[in-house]
Amino acid sequence: MTITDTTLCLNCGKHTARQLACTGCGVVSSAATRESDYFRLFGLPHKLALDVDDLGARYYALSRRFHPDLWHDSPPAEREASVRATAIVNNAYQALKDPVRRALYWLSLHGESLGRDNERVPPALAARVFEVQEQLDELRDARRRGDGARAEDDARATRDELRAELDTVRERLEENFRRTDAASGDGAPGGDGAASRSAGNGNGAGGGAGSAAMPLAETKAILSELSYVRTLLRDVEKELEPQWSV
């Protein structure tokens, strides 16, 4: 992977790739610890589909390099830089490990956002949302009357349905990621191998989307759907949990 833009290292005065530590002297450079591209930070191409275990391993490796506990004996400036660097690494990991957040970050890198699309309930889900909320209201009423057992069974059935639904939407999102990656052709050099593999999968599973715009519009729709299913599931799970006094 080649990185063209460089930053001046405050420690050795040499130009270094815009990374958290100077590639020349290995010191955490405060000049270099500005917010950088999260994908590049982990040495990954700009791909929506990624191996979360591999990301975790990269995260641990970066943590072992920059965590302030390991820079405790260094001069204050470096110590502070290590705190800032680790904060960026942590934020980056947080943003990439979850597929929804990763997709939102990826969209932001491409100057896109869910925007208005996310404010309305996806039409396919409108009836479902209404139904679940009604069911939870019933459960609460039944509990007040002292016979919540049947309503609870119903809610548990809904919970299991929603869990299955969430899994399905997640799979659809992952599948969409591979097609979007293939269609956009975005990504740093070196990520080509992964891209061609995903393209192969995408062709087998996906529809006949020819341009990048189609899968991207679909990405947004799935994201929106996923976040609604997630919220619904969370509401049901919360209601089903034994109550504890605060």
Next chain:
Amino acid sequence: MERIVGIDLGTTNSLVAYLDDGGTPHVVSDERGRAIVPSVVSFTAEGGVLVGDEARARAPIEPATTIQSAKRFMGLGLDHVSAADRQRYVFDETDRAVVRFRVGERSYSAPEISALILKELRRRAETALGGDVRKAVITVPAYFNDSQRQATKDAGRLAGLEVLRLVNEPTAAALAYGLDSGETGAVAIYDLGGGTFDVSILRLERGIFEVKATNGDTRLGGDDVDELVAAWLLEGAGLPPDVVASREVQALARRAAEEAKCRLSSAERTEIAVTLPDGTRVARELARAELERLIAPLVERTLGPCRQALRDAGLRPDEIDAVVLVGGSTRIPLVRARVRELFEREPLSDLDPDQVVALGAGIQAGILSGGRKDMLLLDVVPLSLGIETMGGVMTRLIERNTTIPTSVTETFTTAVDNQTAVDVHVLQGERELAADCRSLARFSIPIEPAPAGFARVEVVFMIDANGILNVTARDVRTGKERSVDVKPSYGLTDEEIERMLEESIDHAEEDVAARLLAEARTDAETVLRQTERALRDSADLLEPGEAALIRAAMDALRAGTTGSDYNRIRELSDGLNETSTPFAQRIMSLSLKRALENKDVSGGEPWA
């Protein structure tokens, strides 16, 4: 290598530990082999301060001047004090932002009480390790908020310790458990201590300890069990209400309750008895089943946070590979049973639940000093952090369970023309309304006057590895750093801590003066005694008139030692020395000559 110690500053008990050169943690014991320092401070009528066992023994006798469980009030203001607290403690009501315990004419904040405990731990560590101890890692409940963490750091500072790192107690316990295992898996730590409850879910992978989620209750612990049992005991005794309400009776009942609770961890039933100050004996038999009925709601309160932590970690109970019990209260069979049920497995308690946190703190101290390079902790912030926005709403900037350090940048602008400052109210908590969250601080960032909406101030909220918030601001237009004047909502201000430190330095000077005086007097007495003996034994070596001179110098020194000026005593000692030097030299040459004449005196070859 600098010596860094690890301290478990507990609600009821505190310990100090260190990592040896071989990478093994040890808890420090005192001269009598005691590892635990009860977190109790007692002020005597003579102005003395007792810490630990000696203070704890006085608690039922001198409840008004003995402070227990001060940790429960760390980082809290009077707004957070309950009616039950007021029954048990006497508070100084002058400053609402900081809880202060009233003891006679003085009052002490929770960090000051904690500092006294830390000083005792520090003293023990210095004795055991044979050298100065100035740096420490201190554990805090994982669910401690920013103010409570800051208060703990303040306590360390007041005790003369640089607090290099605050470590969450359950995480420390995980370090102690995971020390020698290259284990990989998900671990739940259930930590029910004297005053706080925490649960943390961690992922262990080849020396990395990544906390996935944490939850808890900073006001729930063994203390509450004691309160319930004490109330049960007094309730059934048919005593007049004023007797029951008395601080002394309460303290006696609590102590008896605590002891009975411990017995019931192995016995099925026990007698719980107290002798009241008027000689009345109150006794009841307590069966384990009855204890369990009493405390079931308390134990239940720990399960909600456990479920929440699991949910936040994205794990089901059966995906947890091991459950570890930490804290003395996990010895209660009901607690074990409920934990077993929830996590669907037998919990581990191989390491002494009272020591495991301190051992972990010792390991973290070792990590910082470079003694363990293989282990690394990745901890989280327990509570969401945000700011108050329009309409009194809490806008979250950092979600709970975000790995720390972490930072978020927000840009603020002005609402009116020529506004000279932007005011920000920082909150912590999970509720929607600002009023329901904990107020952490308010700060004000000065800005150049400009038309409304024109100014741009970039504020970076950084939570460091200790879980403590740091705020920096920058004017986007000028690029200039802006000072941020942070006013903590609860807790001691920097000025107050400075003043306390100065006072303790003043005291330290008094202490030094007293020590120097005592030393000067002891030295003087030694010189006087030696000179007296020389005059008697070697009178034949004195020159004419010499005895009178020496006697005069001795009298002057004797008179001087009755005063308190140690410099004067030193001068007089030196004066006597000078006067008697020729005499002493003659004595020396004579004994030397004698020694040379009788070579066998000391055997061997004394002058070789």
